[in-house]
Amino acid sequence: MAIPISLTVNGTKHEHEVEPRLLLVHFLRDVLRLTGTHVGCDTSSCGSCTVVVNGNAVKSCTMLAVQADGAEITTVEGLATDGELDPIQAGFKEKHGLQCGFCTPGMIMTAWQILERNPNPTDDEIRHGLEGNYCRCTGYDNIVKSIRHAADNR
Amino acid sequence: MANLIGQSIKRVEDKRFLTGKGKYVDDMVLPNMTWAVMVRADVAHANINSINTEEVSQAPGVVAVFTGADMQADGINGVPCGWQVDFKNGDTMKEPSHPSLAVDKVRYVGDAVAVVIAETREQAADAAELLAVDYEELPAVVDATKATQDGAPQLFDDIPNNVSFDWELGDKAAADAGIENAAHVTTIQFRNQRLICNAIEPRAAIGDYDDSREHYTLYTTSQNPHVIRLLMCAFVMGIPEHKVRIVSPDVGGGFGSKIPHYAEEVIVTWASRRIGRPVKWTAQRSESFVSDTHGRDHTTKAEMGFDKDGKIMALRVKTHANMGAYLSTFGPCVPTYLHGTLLQGLYTTPAIHVDMTAVFTNTVPVDALRGAGRPEATYLLERLLDKAALELGEDPAELRRKSLIPPFDGSEAEPGYETQVALVYDSGNYEAALDKALALVDYPALRKQQQEARQQGRHIGIGLSTFIEACGIAPSAVVGSLGARAGLFESASVRVQPTGKVSVFVGSHSHGQGHDTTFAQLVGDQLGIPMDDIEIIHGDTDKVPFGMGTYGSRSLAVGGVAITKSVDKIKEKGALIAAHLLEASAEDLEYAEGKWTVQGTDKSIGFADVALTAYVPHNYPEGLEPGLEFSSFYDPVNFTFPFGAHIAVVEVDTETGVVKLVRYGACDDFGNVVNPMIVEGQVHGGVTHGIGQALLEGAIYDDDGQLVNGSFMDYAMPRADDLPRFETDRTVTPCPHNPLGAKGAGEAGTIAATPAVVNAVIDALWPLGVRHLEMPLTPQRVWQAIQSANGN
Numbered sequence: 001m002a003i004p005i006s007l008t009v010n011g012t013k014h015e016h017e018v019e020p021r022l023l024l025v026h027f028l029r030d031v032l033r034l035t036g037t038h039v040g041c042d043t044s045s046c047g048s049c050t051v052v053v054n055g056n057a058v059k060s061c062t063m064l065a066v067q068a069d070g071a072e073i074t075t076v077e078g079l080a081t082d083g084e085l086d087p088i089q090a091g092f093k094e095k096h097g098l099q100c101g102f103c104t105p106g107m108i109m110t111a112w113q114i115l116e117r118n119p120n121p122t123d124d125e126i127r128h129g130l131e132g133n134y135c136r137c138t139g140y141d142n143i144v145k146s147i148r149h150a151a152d153n154r
Numbered sequence: 155m156a157n158l159i160g161q162s163i164k165r166v167e168d169k170r171f172l173t174g175k176g177k178y179v180d181d182m183v184l185p186n187m188t189w190a191v192m193v194r195a196d197v198a199h200a201n202i203n204s205i206n207t208e209e210v211s212q213a214p215g216v217v218a219v220f221t222g223a224d225m226q227a228d229g230i231n232g233v234p235c236g237w238q239v240d241f242k243n244g245d246t247m248k249e250p251s252h253p254s255l256a257v258d259k260v261r262y263v264g265d266a267v268a269v270v271i272a273e274t275r276e277q278a279a280d281a282a283e284l285l286a287v288d289y290e291e292l293p294a295v296v297d298a299t300k301a302t303q304d305g306a307p308q309l310f311d312d313i314p315n316n317v318s319f320d321w322e323l324g325d326k327a328a329a330d331a332g333i334e335n336a337a338h339v340t341t342i343q344f345r346n347q348r349l350i351c352n353a354i355e356p357r358a359a360i361g362d363y364d365d366s367r368e369h370y371t372l373y374t375t376s377q378n379p380h381v382i383r384l385l386m387c388a389f390v391m392g393i394p395e396h397k398v399r400i401v402s403p404d405v406g407g408g409f410g411s412k413i414p415h416y417a418e419e420v421i422v423t424w425a426s427r428r429i430g431r432p433v434k435w436t437a438q439r440s441e442s443f444v445s446d447t448h449g450r451d452h453t454t455k456a457e458m459g460f461d462k463d464g465k466i467m468a469l470r471v472k473t474h475a476n477m478g479a480y481l482s483t484f485g486p487c488v489p490t491y492l493h494g495t496l497l498q499g500l501y502t503t504p505a506i507h508v509d510m511t512a513v514f515t516n517t518v519p520v521d522a523l524r525g526a527g528r529p530e531a532t533y534l535l536e537r538l539l540d541k542a543a544l545e546l547g548e549d550p551a552e553l554r555r556k557s558l559i560p561p562f563d564g565s566e567a568e569p570g571y572e573t574q575v576a577l578v579y580d581s582g583n584y585e586a587a588l589d590k591a592l593a594l595v596d597y598p599a600l601r602k603q604q605q606e607a608r609q610q611g612r613h614i615g616i617g618l619s620t621f622i623e624a625c626g627i628a629p630s631a632v633v634g635s636l637g638a639r640a641g642l643f644e645s646a647s648v649r650v651q652p653t654g655k656v657s658v659f660v661g662s663h664s665h666g667q668g669h670d671t672t673f674a675q676l677v678g679d680q681l682g683i684p685m686d687d688i689e690i691i692h693g694d695t696d697k698v699p700f701g702m703g704t705y706g707s708r709s710l711a712v713g714g715v716a717i718t719k720s721v722d723k724i725k726e727k728g729a730l731i732a733a734h735l736l737e738a739s740a741e742d743l744e745y746a747e748g749k750w751t752v753q754g755t756d757k758s759i760g761f762a763d764v765a766l767t768a769y770v771p772h773n774y775p776e777g778l779e780p781g782l783e784f785s786s787f788y789d790p791v792n793f794t795f796p797f798g799a800h801i802a803v804v805e806v807d808t809e810t811g812v813v814k815l816v817r818y819g820a821c822d823d824f825g826n827v828v829n830p831m832i833v834e835g836q837v838h839g840g841v842t843h844g845i846g847q848a849l850l851e852g853a854i855y856d857d858d859g860q861l862v863n864g865s866f867m868d869y870a871m872p873r874a875d876d877l878p879r880f881e882t883d884r885t886v887t888p889c890p891h892n893p894l895g896a897k898g899a900g901e902a903g904t905i906a907a908t909p910a911v912v913n914a915v916i917d918a919l920w921p922l923g924v925r926h927l928e929m930p931l932t933p934q935r936v937w938q939a940i941q942s943a944n945g946n
Contacts (some may be wrong), residue, residue, distance in 0.1 A: 019276070020701065020773065030183075033183075036176070038178070038180075040356065041438065041439035042404075042438045042440055042865070043439065043866050059696075063936050076174035077173065079173070087253050091540035092167070092168070092172055094164065096165065096832065096835050098172070099169075099667070099905055100355070100406045100407040100666030101171025101666070102407060117280040124875075126874075128874075130873070130874035134873065135874075136352060136871070137407055138838055138839050139841060139842035139872075139880065143874065144874065
């Protein structure tokens, strides 16, 4: 049984019929082929799949595509404009906030949420905001600095 | 451009990752592709009576179901082990074949018994639920020491007491005598617990067989695609190497778990031929927990003897290494040549003996995990030293200082340091690194703060560790004599395009290390051309001539030298062309800033002009081949030996047992460094991994062989709010035996951090009577230790 959904992703409207059990992350990756959003676990623990849904950072493995009917979604592909990195992306590059890059899209979308809630967070507040995202490469220190840098340049 | 080496240049690979354009295996979709789901054993030890595939075959969308019998009938062998260690008595190690799909018996939870291939991932997953396997369950054993006892469950009929091999290194008589005659002996008995790498990208593989060319392509999340090709072609499938292409595109972290050759790589490659369509498999995280190789899992007793002045006299180590149910690709070398050989540490210990028994159990096979063997060696050494200092009432830094190896630069005047355990250290200035680490955190002030805190009833601990590691893996002849079934050189090819742009094909593989940047810096510096003119290509066996891959902190110290050799050849041939064009003798030319100049004149010609001439050889030296491209292989003459000293500061809440890591300082020596920013990032990540082992991580098996904490909800790893800001510094003692002077940086943090943190916690709790803690130092364990020290 396929269910019709209509949603906007990175400013583009999409209409599809999806299986009710299809996760939002698989809709983004497999149907829209936006593969910047990654799957790192099956327990909503790692945050690699984080996207912004109606202004909130959401782990897209924890949401069904049908629940996103009518939603406005931003993925990591939707941040840069005309090839220019947005301040969060630029912060990660400037402060070496990524290594293998796999957790990075989720980190960036979570950082977006952190800064939307508090444009000038302390390092402790940044660390608390990142608590739902695993990174195995960086030790987080440079991610904190990256978000700090983004906060100062946003 | 010259002077690129030593600059913290921002990474050129970042843009694709930051914009979601990275290309990982799971991002790929091939035309007509099918999806594979592995059916895995949910029991740890059982005979397979039968597998009924009938219902699965008829499920919607199912294309094929295969079992071990199908692969066996096609002549597919098990995945091989790449390292042979012989028993003490000279017998060859016991090396049972590990079938890609189990045939008669399963030996661990997660062992694959069948593959279900369907049109969609969901259909494959649904159908896999229908597979009926009739198991006759057998008793399981998960602990290495228990597995060696008489009467323990036997994994293999012909392997008594489950012993794969035993092994020793060093002088037993001397070590026994040294312990016997010591003024003080410190003893520790502990478990270096089993860890799971957990790279955030789960493993994935796509097999794609092209019938018209009888050609296979395998896309796989590997740290070393050429090694996989060699093993899969020559030992498993018996297919010709020139008909196989292996691509490892962007790979989301490895940490050792993406070194081994895995069954799934064989299964999708073989199945693609069988069904005539591409076959894709991507691990679910819960599947990764029971199918990625695990790390560590040593059960150890170690004794260190000191003379009356506190100088180390002897070290004696007995370890049981849990190998899991089968020998993984590099499994046997981890507890032996990457562990026993590092027991000298930074110390002059005159007598060392290590005795090791490698044991099969009903658990996932064990292989490298960041540091691989070296963390286990360093942990026991540094725990012994800190414990001895506390027992003797000495300052742990000063106790270490008494036994530090004096400085040497590896020159003829100050040759390498020959250890008691088969290695020759390349160069070192160990006390300088210790002093710098102590200064970094203002150690005397810290001790004062600790005293003040104690008076206020707060429990602050300061933990030290020094470390040395054998990196730049490895001289082929040496490792060959130690059991490696491969060479461990590296290869690189430099192709100068006609316009003077440069493509560099490297056998090293980047899965976070930043090679696109570091190697471009290297080549840009050496050729005096902008980094923008250089592209680094890796991870494709059809593009890169050969390569042994990335692990053991080897990419710069071995791969970087292979690149340098090719660049040198480019410059040599370029000089011949330049000399011809400048009507001068090649010996009179010097190369700098991207051009050849006749010495003492202003006559010069640029790199791009020479490149163009090489491809448009109208006015060209007689007899010289056109083109400007060279490949090189570099086989190092020795390992490299990075070293350093790390210091952790913790505060323990004795009411709850919660450990808070307050500060972390690291002084490392990696020899010469190309990109300090990237190197510092490696230290941060490594340290975090080591802290994870100390405080949070550990695979838990129950007695039935079930992995109890097989998910990210149950297996704890460091998160951002578990960690402090890292304070780092470096000393620079160049490696004397490679032209870059580089030693390698990937694993250091992991090696040093674990003992530093555990030492800090014990230091905090020593006055309360706590003498020992098993890792990870969970609040429960810490609290219980405090309670039992109090006599509760």
